[in-house]
Amino acid sequence: MIDFKEILGNVRQNVPLVHNITNYVTVNDCANILLACGGSPIMSDDTDDVVDITSICGGLNINIGTLNKNTIPSMFLAGKRANELGHPVLLDPVGAGASRIRTETAAKLLEEIRFAVIRGNISEIKALAQGSASTKGVDADENDQVNTGNLDGVIAFAKAFSVKTGAVVAITGALDVITDGEQVCLIHNGHPMMSRITGTGCMLSAMTTAFVTANPGKPFEAVCAAVIAMGLSGEIAHKRLTELDGNASYRNYIIDAVYNLTAEQLEDGAKYEMR
Amino acid sequence: MIDFKEILGNVRQNVPLVHNITNYVTVNDCANILLACGGSPIMSDDTDDVVDITSICGGLNINIGTLNKNTIPSMFLAGKRANELGHPVLLDPVGAGASRIRTETAAKLLEEIRFAVIRGNISEIKALAQGSASTKGVDADENDQVNTGNLDGVIAFAKAFSVKTGAVVAITGALDVITDGEQVCLIHNGHPMMSRITGTGCMLSAMTTAFVTANPGKPFEAVCAAVIAMGLSGEIAHKRLTELDGNASYRNYIIDAVYNLTAEQLEDGAKYEMR
Amino acid sequence: MIDFKEILGNVRQNVPLVHNITNYVTVNDCANILLACGGSPIMSDDTDDVVDITSICGGLNINIGTLNKNTIPSMFLAGKRANELGHPVLLDPVGAGASRIRTETAAKLLEEIRFAVIRGNISEIKALAQGSASTKGVDADENDQVNTGNLDGVIAFAKAFSVKTGAVVAITGALDVITDGEQVCLIHNGHPMMSRITGTGCMLSAMTTAFVTANPGKPFEAVCAAVIAMGLSGEIAHKRLTELDGNASYRNYIIDAVYNLTAEQLEDGAKYEMR
Numbered sequence: 077m078i079d080f081k082e083i084l085g086n087v088r089q090n091v092p093l094v095h096n097i098t099n100y101v102t103v104n105d106c107a108n109i110l111l112a113c114g115g116s117p118i119m120s121d122d123t124d125d126v127v128d129i130t131s132i133c134g135g136l137n138i139n140i141g142t143l144n145k146n147t148i149p150s151m152f153l154a155g156k157r158a159n160e161l162g163h164p165v166l167l168d169p170v171g172a173g174a175s176r177i178r179t180e181t182a183a184k185l186l187e188e189i190r191f192a193v194i195r196g197n198i199s200e201i202k203a204l205a206q207g208s209a210s211t212k213g214v215d216a217d218e219n220d221q222v223n224t225g226n227l228d229g230v231i232a233f234a235k236a237f238s239v240k241t242g243a244v245v246a247i248t249g250a251l252d253v254i255t256d257g258e259q260v261c262l263i264h265n266g267h268p269m270m271s272r273i274t275g276t277g278c279m280l281s282a283m284t285t286a287f288v289t290a291n292p293g294k295p296f297e298a299v300c301a302a303v304i305a306m307g308l309s310g311e312i313a314h315k316r317l318t319e320l321d322g323n324a325s326y327r328n329y330i331i332d333a334v335y336n337l338t339a340e341q342l343e344d345g346a347k348y349e350m351r
Numbered sequence: 352m353i354d355f356k357e358i359l360g361n362v363r364q365n366v367p368l369v370h371n372i373t374n375y376v377t378v379n380d381c382a383n384i385l386l387a388c389g390g391s392p393i394m395s396d397d398t399d400d401v402v403d404i405t406s407i408c409g410g411l412n413i414n415i416g417t418l419n420k421n422t423i424p425s426m427f428l429a430g431k432r433a434n435e436l437g438h439p440v441l442l443d444p445v446g447a448g449a450s451r452i453r454t455e456t457a458a459k460l461l462e463e464i465r466f467a468v469i470r471g472n473i474s475e476i477k478a479l480a481q482g483s484a485s486t487k488g489v490d491a492d493e494n495d496q497v498n499t500g501n502l503d504g505v506i507a508f509a510k511a512f513s514v515k516t517g518a519v520v521a522i523t524g525a526l527d528v529i530t531d532g533e534q535v536c537l538i539h540n541g542h543p544m545m546s547r548i549t550g551t552g553c554m555l556s557a558m559t560t561a562f563v564t565a566n567p568g569k570p571f572e573a574v575c576a577a578v579i580a581m582g583l584s585g586e587i588a589h590k591r592l593t594e595l596d597g598n599a600s601y602r603n604y605i606i607d608a609v610y611n612l613t614a615e616q617l618e619d620g621a622k623y624e625m626r
Numbered sequence: 627m628i629d630f631k632e633i634l635g636n637v638r639q640n641v642p643l644v645h646n647i648t649n650y651v652t653v654n655d656c657a658n659i660l661l662a663c664g665g666s667p668i669m670s671d672d673t674d675d676v677v678d679i680t681s682i683c684g685g686l687n688i689n690i691g692t693l694n695k696n697t698i699p700s701m702f703l704a705g706k707r708a709n710e711l712g713h714p715v716l717l718d719p720v721g722a723g724a725s726r727i728r729t730e731t732a733a734k735l736l737e738e739i740r741f742a743v744i745r746g747n748i749s750e751i752k753a754l755a756q757g758s759a760s761t762k763g764v765d766a767d768e769n770d771q772v773n774t775g776n777l778d779g780v781i782a783f784a785k786a787f788s789v790k791t792g793a794v795v796a797i798t799g800a801l802d803v804i805t806d807g808e809q810v811c812l813i814h815n816g817h818p819m820m821s822r823i824t825g826t827g828c829m830l831s832a833m834t835t836a837f838v839t840a841n842p843g844k845p846f847e848a849v850c851a852a853v854i855a856m857g858l859s860g861e862i863a864h865k866r867l868t869e870l871d872g873n874a875s876y877r878n879y880i881i882d883a884v885y886n887l888t889a890e891q892l893e894d895g896a897k898y899e900m901r
Contacts (some may be wrong), residue, residue, distance in 0.1 A: 099394070100375040100378060100394075100650040101378050101379055101382055101394050102379060102382075103650060103651050104379060104651055104652060104654060104655070104824065104825070105379070107651055107652075107824035107825075108823065108824050108873055108874055108877065111822050111823065111824060111873055112822070112872055112873050112874070116765060117651075117824060118721065118724070119649070119650075119651050119691070119692055120692065120721075120725070121692065121694065122692075122693065122694035122695060122727070123695075124695070124726075124727040125693065125694075125725050125727045125728065128724065128725030128726055128727070129721075129724060129725050132724060141394070142394055142395065142396065142397075143397065143400070144396065144397035144400075144421060145397060145398075145399065145421065146421070146694060146695065146696070171393065171395075171404075174393070174403065174404060174407060175395070175400050175403030175404050176399075176403055177397070177399040177400045177403070178400065215391060272386050272387070272610070273383065273386065274379065274382035274383050274386060274392060275379070275382075316870055319611075320591055320604070320607060320608075320611065321607050322387055322606060322607030322608070322609065322610025322611050323383055323386055323387050323606065323607070323610050324383055324387070324602070324603035324604070324605075324606035324607050324610070325603050325604075325607050327383065327874070328603065328874040328875050328878065329870070329874070329875075330874075331872060331873065331874035332870060332871050332872030332873070332874050332875050333870075333872070334872065335822070335872025335873050335874070336869075336870065336872050374669070375650040375653060375669075376653050376654055376657055376667075376669050377654060377657075379654060380654070416669070417669055417670065417671065417672075418672065418675070419671065419672035419675075419696060420672060420673075420674070420696065421696070446668065446670075446679075449668070449678065449679060449682060450670070450675050450678030450679050451674075451678055452672070452674040452675045452678070453675065490666060547661050547662070547885070548658065548661065549654065549657035549658050549661060549667060550654070550657075594886075595866055595879070595882060595883075595886065596882050597662055597881060597882030597883070597884065597885025597886050598658055598661055598662050598881065598882070598885050599658055599662070599877070599878035599879070599880075599881035599882050599885070600878050600879075600882050602658065603878065
């Protein structure tokens with residue numbers, strides 16, 4: 077059983093300061109969801125700035141969504157410094173498999189940085205693990221979707237990748253698969269409309285970094301709680317939608333729901349199973 | 352007559368993947384409006400990334416709103432690759448006429464890339480066509496505004512520019528003028544308050560790229576439908592405003608309206624005339 | 627007494643065009659709040675673009691929130707050009723004290739550019755004035771918070787810094803301290819929840835630049851009015867919150883409140899004292 081009260085309570089009480097090297101598309105939402113969950117965001121991506129900034133933070137979120145020649149070396153510098161300091165580092169390999177530079181950068185980050193968490197959709201994680209994939213842009217390929225038919229295979233794959241990398245692996249989608257190489261958590265929270273908002277994955281990665289940072293020694297439980305929190309917030313926000321609302325209001329409502337989220341809501345609304 | 356059912360239906364069914372090289376000011380809104388209309392966005396602007404990314408997409412949206420030394424060469428690389436692949440490419444010359452580098456970059460893009468669509472305000476399009484203008488920042492100059500007095504001249508200008516470039520030219524503002532060099536469509540949809548939101552032009556360009564990508568062989572009709580869709584969504588969203596709402600809520604409501612837009616709404620609400 | 631009718635009226639009537647070199651985290655909110663208050667935003671940060679752009683604007687807002695090797699030289703180029711043209715320039719030293727490059731860049735900007743306004747939280751302003759601070763990321767350190775116990779000291783510090791720099795100094799937080807070296811204004815408007823939104827400081831800096839630009843010769847009064855306008859909008863927006871709303875909706879409501887703000891609301895709601 078996940079102790080939501082403790083996990084969420086630690087985020088709210090510790091106010092984890094999270095350093096984000098992330099894309100410019102969804103960065104504002106990442107900052108606001110970090111504030112919503114109880115953390116504190118700082119964004120910095122210049123090679124001259126990242127070592128100092130990550131040193132005063134508690135955790136580091138690396139998202140390659142709009143990587144470029146200036147920010148790639150910053151990811152390595154910040155990642156290594158965070159490793160030295162024992163800060164948890166999360167990798168969100170946005171679009172790995174969709175371009176050579178994304179796949180290679182993510183792979184090289186995996187080689188040189190010790191990640192506490194790797195979070196992506198199934199296509200991205202496959203690209204990362206196998207060096208090839210049929211990623212359709214930043215969304216998972218339909219042929220890759222996790223379902224009851226291929227679930228055992230996906231779990232075995234995720235466990236092996238977790239063992240290899242030493243990271244908690246979170247493959248998120250309609251059904252989320254989280255593993256630390258031994259324990260496996262399947263999560264059924266969320267709503268299909270979340271895929272019609274840009275950045276739900278990025279936001280989840282940012283929030284997950286806060287949860288892991290605020291809960292030292294419990295990365296698996298913290299990742300599970302963060303993924304459940306995001307999915308449940310998507311459900312709560314969806315109930316709020318009126319006929320006139322669409323994905324823009326939905327985005328706001330999801331962040332609002334995270335802001336108001338309680339341990340009780342998590343206990344009542346969590347839909348997960350441990351394997 | 353524009354076949355809204357077919358045009359919008361194709362966007363919703365084909366889910367066109369649009370590569371955006373765009374400014375960091377309105378990029379999140381561009382991504383969300385692409386998702387709202389039925390498309391799928393990917394942003395990428397590094398020279399090492401853009402060729403791979405545009406290759407897996409269906410269309411390319413180039414917006415020079417915050418161009419810089421790193422992204423300018425990416426625009427050329429991606430544009431040429433998209434041309435090779437036969438993908439439609441749209442140019443949004445944000446602020447052309449306001450600085451030398453913007454005017455020159457837009458002009459050079461026009462020389463080296465074959466654009467399917469050029470969309471901007473009257474001052475930007477004049478700067479592009481004539482190499483000079485009195486652009487006031489990113490908004491059209493008041494002296495340039497299209498009105499009944501100068502409409503014939505603007506139409507003749509737009510047609511000539513369309514013939515010269517081979518692109519559908521969309522001059523948008525209170526009155527929109529769209530032409531493929533032969534056909535002309537005047538559009539009266541929209542609401543003045545749309546100019547009080549940042550990025551309505553950028554969003555329209557992103558959405559237009561999706562409409563053109565999903566409707567091969569019909570660029571003129573697709574552009575007209577996208578411009579009408581944006582204007583009508585601005586009208587629908589405006590009706591939703593309460594006394595306490597301002598431009599922030601209005602922005603969300605417009606994207607929401609695009610999300611919920613139907614062919615029937617377009618058929619009933621479109622205010623356009625073919626010339 | 628601050629003449630809100632005149633100050634706000636000038637913003638709405640003059641539609642000041644503000645050039646922003648700002649971070650990519652909150653840039654969209656900065657653009658929308660500039661439009662909300664009655665100004666017009668343009669963002670540009672490339673060395674080849676900024677001189678032209680600032681030349682057609684009325685004021686310049688420099689925010690170092692995500693400074694990098696490309697944008698730092700742009701800040702100097704634009705700042706010097708704005709100085710030549712007599713345009714007011716505002717400095718928002720985001721995260722000064724949190725990294726060497728931020729502290730040094732802000733200090734060097736102060737040396738080479740004449741600022742009309744410097745706006746930051748107490749930790750940032752201390753870092754700027756004293757070359758050292760205990761900035762916790764982008765938020766003020768708790769030990770630095772302005773309160774009744776240290777208020778006299780903070781006022782003396784702010785006045786000295788204003789005299790030294792020739793700028794109106796605005797130290798904002800739960801209690802805002804504004805001074806031009808002689809006059810001091812203490813402002814009690816605002817709501818604690820504003821600190822749970824990313825970018826309230828950035829937005830205030832952008833809006834303040836518009837207020838100062840539209841009110842030549844009255845920088846102190848214009849800064850006070852802008853700070854009051856932001857705080858009061860935070861109060862008005864907070865009243866609008868429902869049980870389900872959180873920081874995302876609150877952000878929108880604040881910009882909405884600025885959009886609808888009247889001189890009468892300012893006259894009735896302003897909570898300030900001149901010292």
